[in-house]
Amino acid sequence: MSSLPPLLGDGHGRYRVQILGNSEILGLPYISMDKLKWNPGWVKNSREEFEAKLRHAFAQDPRGWVVDGNxxxxxxxxxxxxxxxxxxxxxxxxxxxxxxxxxxxxRLLRLSPPCSPGCEESFTEVFFSKESILWWCLSNHWIVRQRNKERMKLIGLECGSDVSNRRMRRFGGWGSDVKAWLSDVAAMVSAKKSD
Known part of the structure; x- marks a missing residue:
């Protein structure tokens, strides 16, 4: 177990967590950025609309939230x-x-819900489009990794140069670090409940 707490929070029992790429353990609302970005038919919200939707979602629970997306x-x-x-x-x-x-x-076979209501996957979009999530993953993996490495240099929990804003953790590998961290989060929540 790390000497650092599994989550920092704001010091008043509120947690606002961004997962880049588990709200159940914390009992906090989960916010999907995909659902806020996309309108039916894959129509994007403007930046202003997207941010307004995010702000509204964040304000719904004073205890905090867990958001995913990048x-x-x-x-x-x-x-x-x-x-x-x-x-x-x-x-x-x-x-x-x-x-x-x-x-x-x-999702393509309609065996799983779409990322946002009304945004169904199509064979053409999945396999023959530059907008395909599969293509995006392949073509942006190294770009996103480099961008997040730069963010880690600035706000990484143990290594960031901006000491007062350190709050980012990286979990790589096959998943054992994430499982250990989730166990630490569950233990933290359990300890707070027994206090």
């Missing part, structure tokens, strides 16, 4: 500034690509 150019600065903890899930491409492909296939 929209670096569509409101992430706002999200990053609003969080107490940023969790960067950074498994190797070959570990997560098959998961994305499987999830996309299930």
């Amino acid at each position: 929209y670096a150019r569509r409101g992430e600065n706002f999200v990053g500034e609003a969080t107490t903890d940023i969790i960067w899930l950074d498994p190797p491409l070959y570990v997560y690509f098959h998961r994305i492909a499987w999830r996309t296939l299930l």
